Amino acid sequence: MAIERNYYTIDPEGKLECMKCHVPLIKGKAKFMYLDNGFPVELPVCPVCGFVYVPEELALGKVASVERALEDK
């Protein structure tokens, strides 16, 4: 099996809770999609409802810079 590459990994370490399902978020698989490009990542997700959380630092940092790079393609 090929080793899967993740562009980014965040472990919530039990500090985040899903308000709807009342369970802690766990490290889970997610994907960023932009202009028909996809990037696998590991983010805090709710194991029950599947809510994917994108923290502010990630949105304004890595995500924003990848967006800019793709926009100028």
Added chain:
Amino acid sequence: MPEIQERGSTHVYKVNRISKEEMESMVARCVYEEPPFCNAACPLKLDTRAFLKAAAGGDFKKALQLYEKATPFPLILSMGCEAPCETACRLCERGDGIAVRAVEAAAARYGQASRLGSVFRTKKKKTVAVLGSGLFPLFLAGELEKKAYPTTVFCEQDDLEAFLHCETEFLDEEAFALELKRLKGKDIQFVFGCDPDEAFFARQREAFDVLCASETVAKKLFPSEEADPALMILASEKLVTGCGSGVMAAAFGAKKAALTVDRLAQNLDPRNMRGSEGAVESRLYTDLSEASALRRVPSEQGGYTPEQAAQEAARCIQCHCEECMKSCAYLKHYKKYPGLLSKEIYNNTQIIMGDHQLNKPMNACTLCGQCTAVCPNGFDMAHVCAVARRNMVSTDKMPLAPHEFALMDMLFSNGDAFLSRPQPGFETCRYVFFPGCQASAIAPETVKAAYLDLCSRLDGGVALMLGCCGAICDWAGRCEMQESTREFLLTELSRLGDPVIIAGCPSCRKELAESVGGEVVGIWDILERIGLPEGTKRINRPAALHDSCGARGDAHTQQAIRNLASRLGVRIVETKYSGDRSPCCGYGGLTAYANPEVAGEITRKALERTDAPYITYCMACRDRFAREGRESRHILELIYGTDAGAPPDISEKRYNRLNLKRELLREFWQEETAEMKLDYELTFTDEARSLMDSRMILTDDVIAVLNDYREHGEAVLDSETGLLIARRRLGNATFWVKFTEDQEQGYTVHGAYSHRMNVVRREG
């Protein structure tokens, strides 16, 4: 109104080819790369400007190095040259041209010769012989040595001193001694006491790869042949030789001859690929207005002292054309002159695959046209950027992100906030007042007062149209949207009876005149005609008039505003950059959205002109200046005694437009429209407010997220901060809101952020 869609893919392999000729003729307008006049006049192409700069700084070593690039014998040249550079110097138009020759002589004296051990250079394989003596053989041997050809001079003299004396009687003793030392330091072989007859020639022909000779020797050997003055070669190609007399003829002849030797040694045709040789015409422009030291530094007997030479060199104004870069903060930011920048931007549109690195610069120009007004050749950077944007949009390569907020704002202006009504009591009207979207957003009270005034003093009815003229999509390069805006406005205008448009903003006036046509005047024209309204207060103080980009080239509007300001009692402060030369406030061309950093630099640069408060006649300018903390008022605020106060944030700008529409509908047309009321309390921390403004997140976006949370309960609780975080995908972005929830007080928003990438769960 149309929808704005994100482009589907980054894999679009489409370009609109731009004709090379079109691009080249545009680029050629910029004379930045043209040589300065002194350098253009020098057949040896001495980089006079750089040379004088080094000398002005007292760096004679560097100065001499530059000078030695032009000639192997600097003192001989400087003492004997006719100095065409001095007569070509731009300063001659105002006073004395730079005494280049005297500075050259000083550099040759005080600078150290650059290379001592030229013996250690790798030599070329082909060998060259120079027959005869005089300036041409001397310079030629020097040029060939510089090109690393093993060179042998055959002369009739008996020693080096006698050889150097030939044709150099103008040198004084000291100069002769210095040049003799220089000659001795060069890696040139000498064979003395030769008489170059035919037998001698035949022998050397076997021994050397290329043969050269003085004009005298050439005449003796081939009496019937003339040398070609461009190539310095006999028609039979047997001999490279000189022609003409004088130091410059010899020095320049030697340069051309050395190039011919170089080509022959490589078995190439000496006619081809010679590059530019000799003096050229320069199209350079230089602003002479600040040239001050116009008289030559007098020289002592025996030339300048180092100090005097430096002082004379410092008079050089370092001719450059930088008119546009002096005035435009955008060009300054990218540190590129328009000739180069526009070439790069054009090339950017022609990239089929790969990164479009010039997207940012092309979207940062305010399209203001100042450069065209200040450039001696009318270079039109705005045109370059506007065409490039349209090109990128039409090939689906333009990212939406830089312009999306502005475009959405425009849809809002012509959607929810749009209003078009004839004056109460009229079916159709003779006029329609079109204040412009920014006026309604920034100064709604002023719009209301102006409309009231126009209605009360003009006959035939004055309709009102609150909306956007289409400048936003024009600036964004979205032609289709521009066309649908035009149709939309035409329909609305025809409903009002195709009235004369009274624009409240010069950019709207221009845009509407170009798109919907018909008669479009400015409110300033009307006020000039009907006079100021009763009760207008006089303002007896000085203020600078900031001319709008929309009024560039429109002397009539510029004058009308000045007349109104004078009637108000304003003492107008004019600056170097007023009228057609006025800079942009930073709002134009959507720079404020696409590149807030550059927009800020542009605004501050515009404010640098004077410390006086500014009077503007575009509400966006008023807003930009006020945001930078400068006192600025729109002329209509002064006329109507209104004060728009502190600059609104992006959400307030939307609210102001909606609220103005609602108030006007109620007060003028007796129509009630319901105000959207939230059924919960919503407060923002100051930090959240300012973050939202800089991140271009609207209150409405936050409300949409919270409404979604209230409906579905989806959010995350961060136990470290105690904040709830909810999100919602709206259009092309996902918005996240950090907040606290309270039974009684509702919600307090602590922060917000967004991203454009969509995030989804992944199986496996």
